[in-house]
Amino acid sequence: MESCIINSPLGFTKITGDANGITSISVLNSEETITSIIPEVLEDCVYQLNEYFNGTRENFDLNLNPQGTDFQKTVWNALFKIPFGKTTTYLALSKQLGDPKAIRAVANANGKNPILIIIPCHRVIGSDGSLTGYAGGLHRKKWLLEHENPYKQQRLF
Numbered sequence: 001m002e003s004c005i006i007n008s009p010l011g012f013t014k015i016t017g018d019a020n021g022i023t024s025i026s027v028l029n030s031e032e033t034i035t036s037i038i039p040e041v042l043e044d045c046v047y048q049l050n051e052y053f054n055g056t057r058e059n060f061d062l063n064l065n066p067q068g069t070d071f072q073k074t075v076w077n078a079l080f081k082i083p084f085g086k087t088t089t090y091l092a093l094s095k096q097l098g099d100p101k102a103i104r105a106v107a108n109a110n111g112k113n114p115i116l117i118i119i120p121c122h123r124v125i126g127s128d129g130s131l132t133g134y135a136g137g138l139h140r141k142k143w144l145l146e147h148e149n150p151y152k153q154q155r156l157f
Contacts, residue, residue, distance in 0.1 A: 002039035005032045006046055009053050009147075010140045015042050021065030024114040025049075027136040049117065055147075058084040060118045068112060075109035082123040085148045089127045111135060117144065 001023070003016040012028040022045050038046050044062060051057035066076060078097055082088050088096075094106040113121040116136055122144040126132040134141035 002041050004035035004038050004042050004046065006038075006049070007034055008049065010136065010143065013049070015045055015049075017042055017045065017065065021063035022115055022118065023065050023067060025116045025118060026114075027116060027140060029137075045118075052117065053147075058148075062118065064115055064118065066114045066119065068109070068114070071105065072109040072112055075106055076113055076115075076119050076121075079110070079113070079119050079121055079123070082120055084120075085150045087123045087125050087145065090124055090132075091127050093124060107133070123148075 001016060001018050003014060005012055005014050005028070007013070008027070010027045012030070012032040012034070014024070014026050014028055014032075015022065016024045019041055022042075025045075048057055048060050048062060052060070066073065068076070074097065075093070078093060081096075090103050090107045090110070091100060093110070094100050094103040097106065107124075110121045110124055111133055113119050113135070116122070122134055122136075122141045131138050131141050131145075
């Protein structure tokens with residue numbers, strides 16, 4: 001298993017993976033040493049993330065290998081169907097998966113997503129439109145949603 005740390009607009013970001021795919025992307029809450037030589041198996045991921053942060057990439061084309069239960073993987077696969085710049089709710093996601101009563105289980109699986117940004121769990125919000133839960137912190141979820149919003153709010157002052 002290889003790993004690297006890059007600096008991103010969200011902070012120090014750790015990427016882990018191997019020849020089978022990316023296994024995790026997490027944003028760290030501490031200062032870390034940025035990796036000077038990116039392992040070859042992670043180069044494309046770093047490149048695509050940089051394109052995303054620069055605003056030139058909306059979809060990722062990477063081999064992913066998240067570790068989780070079958071139910072978690074089902075939820076994570078459903079997250080890929082949320083278009084760039086759009087959001088859905090935990091309730092809508094649980095209905096899409098066929099069981100509106102599974103809203104808590106869906107929210108729990110969403111929160112355990114090991115591959116932040118690429119598996120877009122940040123696009124899931126509360127039914128009232130609130131930003132609820134994000135493993136990377138709500139301030140980062142807000143940043144990601146604003147970054148993906150096609151209608152950028154201009155500052156008046």
